[in-house]
Amino acid sequence: MAKRKIRILGDPVLREKALPVKEIDGQLQQLIDDMAETMYEAKGLGLAANQVGEKLRLFVLDLKQREGSPELLVFINPEIVATEGEIYEEEGCLSIPGYSAKVKRRAKVLVRALDREGKPFEMELEGLGARAVQHELDHLEGILYVDYLSPLKKSLFKRWWKKHKPR
Ligand code: NI
Secondary structure, three states: OOOOOOOOOOOHHHHOOOEOOOOOOHHHHHHHHHHHHHHHHOOOOEEEHHHHOOOEOEEEEOOOHHHOOOOOEEEEEEEEEEEEOOEEEEEEOOOOOOOEEEEEEOOEEEEEEEOOOOOEEEEEEEOHHHHHHHHHHHHHOOOOHHHHOOHHHHHHHHHHHHHHOOO
């Protein structure tokens, strides 16, 4: 396994739409393992493929690592098939280090995807898990959570980022 470099806001790959995964082979599984290692090392909750420069519809999540019982979840070609309710909570992103802001998300989602072996599955998530899935799916569309900020908060964020962007 190898750690990958996490792309930071301003990198054009974060704004590109990821393409469907066509083949789940050893090379893709290597990428998945690299993404998992990169996510754990950065202590992130989730990581999308384009955050490490790969334009593929794939993300990894671990909702339990902070409780000390890691459980890696792999979502290949994910789609949200149903949603319910609304929540407004603080979010952050490994591609925008040091910043967080509240955004509106659906409270519950039903996701359909393929796992690391290519087996289809469905998963119902709520709260933190639902938010994480929506955040990572946005990455695959080239969307970042700061895009949802109000014009005022967005301009404050842009000023903050100018000062705090990692060099
Ligand atoms: Ni993110």
